[in-house]
Amino acid sequence: MRRAFWRSLQLRVVTSTMVVSMAVVAVLGVFLDQQINTSVLNARLRAAMSEAQADRIAVLGFLSQPAGEPAKQSGDAGKSLQSGGDSPLSQATTALANRAGSASRYSVIICNRKLPGACFGTTNIDERAVTDKMRADVVKQEPGKNSLWYGDLHYKGGSEPIPGLVLGARLDTTGAPQVHNEYEIYHLIPLNEEEKTLNAVRQMLVVVGVALVLLLAAIASLVTRQVVTPVRLTRQAAERLAAGRLDERLKVRGEDDLARLAASFNEMAANLALKIHQLEELSQVQRQFVSDVSHELRTPLTTVRMAADLLYDAREDFDPMAARSAELMQNQLERFESMLADLLEISRYDAGAATLDIDSVDIRDVVLRAVADSEALAERHSTRFDLRLPGEPCMAEVDSRRVERILRNLLFNAIEHGEGRDIVVSVGADRDAVAVAVRDHGVGLKPGEENMVFDRFWRADPSRARTIGGTGLGLAISREDAMLHGGWLQAWGMPGEGSQFRLSLPRVAGAELRGSPLPLVPPEVEMRRTWRGQMTPVLTPAAVDGGHDAD
Incomplete structure (x- = not known):
């Protein structure tokens, strides 16, 4: 696989395009997911804070009534976490339950910190949804200021907790001095629908991202194929030309850079074939010349050799200068014969006529x-x-x-x-x-x-x-x-x-x-x-x- 990767330009380009595309799509997907997530949660939070403010005003209205006065609002009684009869707190809880409509919108828990266990809630919300840490944080805040938590909401009879948002605050009794400042109100907003929406968005982002990466890879493959195919054909033609097929040529299509490359290659191949042909002819002439000269020199050399042998054998009858000349001539003839034998032997190799006697x-x-x-x-x-x-x-x-x-x-x-x-x-x-x-x-x-x-x-x-x-x-x-x-x-x-x-x-x-x-x-x-x-x-x-x- 590594060899195929380094040998294929198209594969490297497509792989690089896919890697870069995956990185870009991943970064863009994370950014979009965060933006969508923030937008959805912020919209839900703004709506919850608006409803919480209206609910706190309604609760103050109920708590400021004299004891025993009938409730100003009617409707189905809310299910309390702690039964409270017809007390103002129970009446306020019932009114908030009617206002919320169902637990899918939000639930409310109202507590009196002076009376341990005196908490009333709408629908079937479980008191475990409000933890001691939440209540401690609310007590530290000024009246009317919201505290915000994200966590799990527990419902009575529910098997699994639901992710949700909790808004807690102390009641601001500035406009109702007869109401004591020890009431706390918590709004519990389930976010399961928002989570489903965000999961669907994430799945869509993944599907679109994968499709985009594959599309970019296909585009890169198509584009590189248009470039690589002529280059590959040129490489194959060059290999055949190097193997000795001097008549190899490329087809020229169009007038772009690749077409000019093919035309230049054909011109180079033609010039190369011409030069090689000229060199072969020159080499053939040289080999033929060496062979002919070597063979033609053998006849006069034999004659000269015979005369030199006679002079060499009779050198003792000559004067010293002539005797020395006869010896020098004998030595040089032997050297000349050796040189001639080498030239003949190398000409046989050049002609491909050398054989072995095994x-x-x-x-x-x-x-x-x-x-x-x-x-x-x-x-x-x-x-x-x-x-x-x-x-x-x-x-x-x-x-x-x-x-x-x-x-x-x-x-x-x-x-x-x-x-x-x-x-x-x-x-x-x-x-x-x-x-x-x-x-x-x-x-x-x-x-x-x-x-x-x-x-x-x-x-x-x-x-x-x-x-x-x-x-x-x-x-x-x-x-x-x-x-x-x-x-x-x-x-x-x-x-x-x-x-x-x-x-x-x-x-x-x-x-x-x-x-x-x-x-x-x-x-x-x-x-x-x-x-x-x-x-x-x-x-x-x-x-x-x-x-x-x-x-």
Whole structure:
């Protein structure tokens, strides 16, 4: 899923749009919910406060009547929390019950704090709805000033409490001095209908929010699809063009930016195909030229070689100057023959005409023959070979002539750059592969040169005098020989540490090479790296003082 997310621009755009839309809709939904909630509760509170003020005036009217006077209002008797007969408080409760109409609007409880338990209420309201804390808060307030609470309302016979609003106040007896100031009146307004309304609004907000997010995601998908589809087609066309299908072109529709992109791509592809065609023709001409010249030079070279051999054999009859000339001509002819052989070999690889003559051989024998061919050159450079061969046969299906040529090129290169130090030749084998490593302790390679060393005609140091004549194609041909076997030819080197070249070949011809039995980095170098990484610098007192440690 993570890979699909990062590979699909359309999926990322749609996902980002959905995430941002969800955040915006959530914030907007919470804001709207709070505003609607506040508006509904404030409207209910204003209505309740207006009704509470009118009820308090009516109650004062009843309480200010002389005892025993009949009530001014008639109607069904309200159910009291505490029976009170025809007292003014009971009459006031009955009148408020008629005024409220039903418990769904509001209920009223009137208490006398001088008489514990003397509370009268409308409908079937339970006295637990008014808590001791509410009564204590009302007593602290000035007469006529409302105290407000939100909580649960309890009714007699009700199974579950109902969320509601409670308004409590002491009766303001300023206009009725005959009424004592110890009466408290509580209005209990149920909010279950408002809660249902708010829940319905919240559900609607959720449904609308989800629909809006999905709609925005669909719009983003549609818009990005119009952009991504041409880009995807361009990417596919570029991949086919990179794979060699130079006739690949895009369809141009319209005149917008994407259409101009397709037109530019087609123009680029046409120019690229033309340049590649021109380069192929030039390369073909160059390869043909090298091949023709190499073949044509063989005939005159053979004639010159025969004459040079006669002169070289008779050099003892010449004067010293002529004898030396005959020797120089012989040496240069051998060098020229080697250069011509390299040019012919590289032309065969360029033409795809190189083939293998497979045979099952012991790699140790191939290494020994290559070392024997290099002994004379090594002696002239005061170099010795350190052979590290396994005791068991290392059989492999290879073209021994080409493998031997690879090893000779590696040995000649090691002698050339080994600075006269010993050259270590190691052979290793496992179940699937064989390997030969040639290690010198010369100037080494700079970072990045381990790949350039196999390029044609490349030299690590152009100012360095070449002591062994050659075309500069030896390592390039060696790499082609290794690749023809399905193997690897790799290089490692560090300035001052020397270099190492490793040839790895599969034991069975045509098998895939998965690893090498020999390391590319010499073990002693890897060990020094590990040792240095594990060492912790320690400052001695002498070093701190600027002195020298004792030997």
